[in-house]
Amino acid sequence: MHKTIATALLLMALPFVAFATDNAELRALKQADQTDRSDPMLSDKWPDVLQRDAQRRKRVLEILQAGGLTTAWDYYNAALVMQHGRSSDDIRLAHSLSTIAATLDPKHPSAKWLMAASWDRLMLRFKQPQWYGTQxxxxxxxxxxxxxxxxxxxxxxxxxxxxxxxxxxxxxxxxxxxxxx
Incomplete structure (x- = not known):
């Protein structure tokens, strides 16, 4: 019953999602997350990166709670920021968000990869063997x-x-x- 309702809601939302524009703030948060990780001297700056990660996750949650995710890219960008969280709940949310991104756009270039990576990261957190080999x-x-x-x-x-x-x-x-x- 719940699966049928969820499927109907997703199908009703698809026409609106097709005309939605990507959330520029989420794109900027994801880009800042990736820029932090591209620094060759990252190990020297890790405490600062972790602090910025926490601020970015907090903002993603605020945007999510305000209903600010509409496109596959929004869900993917939010998922990537959450993927670098410190808790299992952060990573669970990343997995859920990337799954939604891949559902909204099955041809999304990175959402499916992030589904696998977030699943593997959860397995690592729970000291279980990963499935995909991303970690x-x-x-x-x-x-x-x-x-x-x-x-x-x-x-x-x-x-x-x-x-x-x-x-x-x-x-x-x-x-x-x-x-x-």
Missing amino acids: SIQDDSGKFVLYTVHPDAVTDADRVALGVPTLAQAQAEADRANTDK
């Missing part, structure tokens, strides 16, 4: 390693369909991170 961690020696992957959860074809690298490609990326140090 690397540093081991005790400081070496980047692919966080444990559940071997039967999804296939490489499933990963590729979501814009996620195959497991071999993900492992190669983790290995490359070690040579870039």
Whole structure:
């Protein structure tokens, strides 16, 4: 019953979403989030980044509560900011928002990837094997390693369909991170 109502509401909203414009503030919040993470000296500035992350998440929640998300890009931008949250609730919200983005626009270039990445990040938080192979961690020696992957959860074809690298490609990326140090 609830699924039928939710589907009907989504279908009724689609014509309005098609004419909606992206929220410029959400785009700017996402861009600031990504700019912070592109700094090669990030480790020296991490406390400042975490503080700005918290401010951005707070603002995203205010925009969400005010009904300011209308397009797939709005949901994606909000999800990416929330993905860098410190709590499981932040990451759960990121997963929900990215799922909505991918539902509103199945051809969105990054929403499906973020669905997979947020799911994997939740699994990491709960100390469960990830499914897609999007999360690397540093081991005790400081070496980047692919966080444990559940071997039967999804296939490489499933990963590729979501814009996620195959497991071999993900492992190669983790290995490359070690040579870039």
